[in-house]
Amino acid sequence: MASTSPSPKDHLKQLLKHAHCPISGFAVAATIRCSLAGKEYLFDGVNVEQSEQRLSTHAEEGAIVAAHTALGPDFVIEEMWVLARPRPDAPRVWPNRRPVACCGKCRQQIVAFATPETAVHAFSSGNVTVSTTAAAFLPAPFALPRSFNAPLAPPVDLIKHNPDDAVVESWLRLAARPGLISGDARAIALKLADDSVVVGAGLEDQAFLSISPAQAALAIAASLGKELKVKRYWPLDNKISDAEQQVLQPFICS
Ligand SMILES: [Zn+2]
16 A cells, blocks of 8 residues: 655655566556545555566556455545656657556546546646546446445455465455456465565456456556565465466566
């Protein structure tokens, strides 16, 4: 979870360092302020690129899957801040001085957890901020009823240090929630190079812009500033698909 002190933009500037963008060199960071049952929470995301580009996740998605893993499906995004900045070695010229708008895919995913009044602020590297609302940036969205009215529970930890197998097993069961489309509950835990373990829950999206447990866990690890080297992984019930193996394979350290 993030701290917005001293300011959302200063926080995002630090968060940009955690983006994993070896292909584009275009780092993006996002923070969301969420509410659930009268409490507020902050979650961070950065982009995580894969050589198979459709497997990449955007910063906004990273923040959303962190919130979904911790809180389950019923949280509401109240406000969001985004900052993008090309790295000096970026292989092409990216927009820099203007705020970068959220892409269409992210707008659909934000709206799935937003209200029409949810505020979205995009910062530039300079002094320009563009603020809008979910209703203004995606009018007439594709939307299905989403709430599960899941029983309220304390937030699920996103990271633990070197937990044993029994702890990971019960942790995965807390994080995994029934998917909106299939009803399947999926989660995975990844042990990283420093022996910390992060957990990610699968997020099924109404428009099939779904994010797999491994994509979620990698996005969460990146936003926490972890090196994306996976020493070991635990899928829920030991079941892992070929697609999930493909997501993880570039990050497995031998
Ligand atoms: Zn996007």
